[in-house]
Amino acid sequence: MCLVPSKIRAAGLTLSCFTSVLLAGVAVEAAPITFDFTAEVTNVSSGLPQFDTTQTITGSFTYESTTPPRIPGSPDPSEQSTFDALTNLQFSIDGYSASLDSAGGAPEIRLEDFGVPDRFALAAGVSDGLSGPVADGNALLGFILNIDYIDSITDASILPATLPFDAASVLSTLLIIDFANGQQVIGQLTSLQLQQAPPGAEIPEPTSIAIFLVAATVTGGAGFARRKRFRRA
16 A cells, blocks of 8 residues: 655655665664765755756755653654754755754654654754855755654654664655745655764674665645644644
8 A cells, every 4th residue: 555644745745655675784882873865856946947867856954863752742752752853954956055053943753652653753943043045046944754664663852873774664755845835855765874873883784775666756835834844734
């Protein structure tokens, strides 16, 4: 059965069924965790002619896995929790670059475990310290990354020491870079590589946690400023 992630439905997007394969990485102890990622651009709003679907998004993010969930949180934190744990984010697209100064706000990570799909998500906006140049007259507003999978989170109140993936379980990924005037660059992950782990932890080889996505299509969209972060339909 093909499951279209509810975040995509809530954002007014459509996503076709696709196959994904993820080779599991090695678990590590809790500590600052840094991942490098690449994504293919799948859709660009008409008001952003400097971007196109031949381009690749590259970047990295860091979160502190010992961070407790925000209080007050969900009625059942084991099913849904939000963490002020994202300490670094940077990304580039063909010469356009943006980065996060986490001292400027509260960029978020959320874990959800209410059924299918489970979700690891992160979001940062300009009010959180995200900054980047104007693109074709449109100011940068925010960055969202969702990773949905079948059933890998067992307790959403604890951040994982590695991203919560296991073999062949990923349903979809969605990356959105929002600009003013309803303009967006939308993509999907093509790789995710552990860059930094706690001292003494084993770091997987680059191919051991690569995500391979097939036949995904994203269309439409709604602006970051008009969406509640991580909202489910």
